[in-house]
Amino acid sequence: MNNRVRTFLLPKPAVLLEPARVLSGIALTLFLLFLAAHFLGWRENTSILSGTMPAGNGSPLAGGLQGVTYALLWFSTIILVPILALAVALQKILERILLNHSSVRENNVPGDG
Numbered sequence: 001m002n003n004r005v006r007t008f009l010l011p012k013p014a015v016l017l018e019p020a021r022v023l024s025g026i027a028l029t030l031f032l033l034f035l036a037a038h039f040l041g042w043r044e045n046t047s048i049l050s051g052t053m054p055a056g057n058g059s060p061l062a063g064g065l066q067g068v069t070y071a072l073l074w075f076s077t078i079i080l081v082p083i084l085a086l087a088v089a090l091q092k093i094l095e096r097i098l099l100n101h102s103s104v105r106e107n108n109v110p111g112d113g
Contacts, residue, residue: 020088027084034073042070 037043045054045067054063 020091023084023091024088027081027088030073030076031081034077037066037070037073040066042066046071 045063047054048064048067049071053060054067
């Protein structure tokens, strides 16, 4: 296997653990879990939060767990996902600014002229 294929298939561990990748992975996972719960119809079971038994043929315990899980996923999608997305964006912007600043500083070394 040549080096390009190997580096594409097996990136270095440091690349996988970059904070931006981790944060965006968490945000994407939370969002996808919320979408799955929403399409499974768990929203109907959030009535357990107001003290009402969920309607349906399933067990009340399963309906209650689905309702609480949906509510937690909804809150995390509404609150955490935007915060994580902003953190990733700010980190990328700051990295770009710092890299540009350091490259300008290296090019303007005093005593060259």
